[in-house]
Amino acid sequence: MDFAFTSEQQLLADSARRYITEQYGFDRRKRIVASGAGHSQEVWRDFAELGFLGLNVPEDDGGLGGGPVETLLLATAIGEGLVVEPYLSSAVLATRAIARLGSPAQRAEWLPKLAAGERVAVVASDASYGLAGRGDGVRATVSAGGWELNGRVPVVYHAPLAHLLLVAARTDATAGEPNALFAVPAGTSGMTLTGYVTVDSQLAADVECRAVRVDNAVRLGGESAAELAAVVDFGLFALCAEALGALDRCLALTVEYTRTRHQFGGPIGRFQALQHRMVDMLTRIEQARSLVYLAAARVEDPDARVRSAALSAAKVLIADAARHVGQQAVQLHGGMGVSDEVAVSHYFKRLLAAEVRFGSADAHLARYARGLTAD
């Protein structure tokens, strides 16, 4: 048993962290967000050059063939920097979906462009982990020579930036998790995106399909409920890793603040009431980290029950830590904590998003509870 990273993995983590520390400071991020473009072409190109975007592309498809640990390290750095680029949406989730479900032709068409940063793709899925979603999702019905898509998926991160939307749908009338995936180019007739900036300063859109006609060739794979669930779990895993990075920074900023903020003649960090709160923050982060590491080891497990139990366990503790650590960090920053000028409030919002996205703590606790075994 070994929790250490290989030297190649450590190099990747170092290069990501260096880039974010040196090139993606709080002020630059602020300018990128204020530009309204939703991300920076320049940063995205750098990500491609550094190999970040090809990490989840299999070697056979011309990528780096990275595994969960590589995603863990990179996503953690992304979270540390509050990066708004469509890394998770495009370079992890959509890339994995195409790599796993796509035909050789679909993979050849899209994966090199995604790895090079020339194209952005997103997955529009309302996978809800067994709890009812907000809408009914998207229904796919057979129509002459292909399919017709109808329905709506709310809050699809980075959809306004996407050249390609991978729409998850159900092909029968039963409610439940999606069982088919369709690659729909942006601008396809009948598909409308209502875009906005999310609470954590990322671009997103509600994706609506009204009689979107696509032909058979754009379907990725066949009956694919199990594969889709596995791909979405990988996205959940990357989200947990991002949250871990944000949690680490949130605590570090808080420790630093209480060491330097003086009241009553000394730093406020000398007060035990504050110290023990920071210890509680650390304790929750470390428990969550252990389960994110476990999730890295299980996210590609062929047994779906093993995989989903580990992923749901991680999300329960990540969501728990996100709320607790975020709120405590703001509280310990005092008035500064509620100011938009100070980084901690932005971490707070990113952690709120991490708590809600890919299924709430309640949904994942329920999924974990359904799978409880006697042992």
Added chain:
Amino acid sequence: MDLNLSPDDVAFRDELRSFLAANLPGDMRERTLGGYGFEASDIRRWQQILHGHGWGAVHWPKEFGGLGATPLQQYLFELECALAGAPIQLAFGLRMLGPVLMRYGSPAHQQYFLPRILSGEHWWCQGYSEPGAGSDLASLKTQAVRDGDHYVVNGQKCWNTLGQFADWIFCLVRTDPAAKPQRGISMLLIDMKTPGITVRPTVLLDGTPEVNEIWLENVHVPVANRVGDENLGWTYAKFLLGHERANIAGIGSSKRELRRLKAIATDESRGGRALIDDAEFRRRLARVEIDLLALEYTNLRMLSAPPNSPSSAIAASILKIRGSEVRQALSELLVEAVGIGALRFGSRDPAGAPAGLPGADHAAGLTASYLNLRKLSIFGGSNEIQKNIISQALIGL
């Protein structure tokens, strides 16, 4: 990163499982798995059995008769023993004093005491806390005054665990009243049969006399029974407390109790169906299982880290805090699982308990455990003290 056990570790675990299946006496197993605690005689007998098969001290180096097991193997040992329902091994000799003597004891100490700890011949207890020295242990007042080749010891110790069965006690005593509190303390090894020692059990809230008050009145202790140098006892005491790493979180007993909780929740019914199928209860069960899983992997992460990395003090304290919280949470759920039946038994006396598992009839051990395990967040450095230790490393103010 590879979170699977290596073939060597799997072989170690399998050999251990076979040993436990063949050699753990059924009556001991019943007592442990039934939640009735253990008999003092079980502890001695089990240590003798372990020792007889070479498992007496897996964590000790081979030169002292141990198995020289890796930290991960030590963890597996505790885990498998707990799951099998083995009685505890006494920590005082095996985990606390033993390593101190290996590091700081004289050759005579090592040759005389270590084999007797290993075989179970000597039952050790700990003389640390005093009525006026709990969390602030360094303020202890029990005094040892040099008189020729003896110390004369006077004072009072309390919260002494299982000392009523002990043959020997390792004691922190003040040998220099003028020095700073931490600088004037020495560690003495005292034969419990020495004249002047009085042991009075303190009955705990679960009805068991698990701890004692000990009075020392003009107790003569040979100077040769001092560990290491005079006035450096605090250093040895800290070494001793920092040495308990592999099992501080109590993962094995938590896993055993979780199994038991599931068995009871399957057997108990609420509103015409099994308690375990009640969505609300099932989610709480799931949550504590997730907390335990996180603790387990935190423990494993720590075992695979270099032993003296800067974060190890933080990690040990986190394991102590979360380990106690998870065990306490499990004991709460166990009590809740049997409902009002929990109120029938306030002690863990197996005498009047009906046979057969599980159910309200088996509340005897459950309620007593809940009461007894409040101690977990208090002893060995209370959880508040652990938070102070973490704060020091995290914030440094």
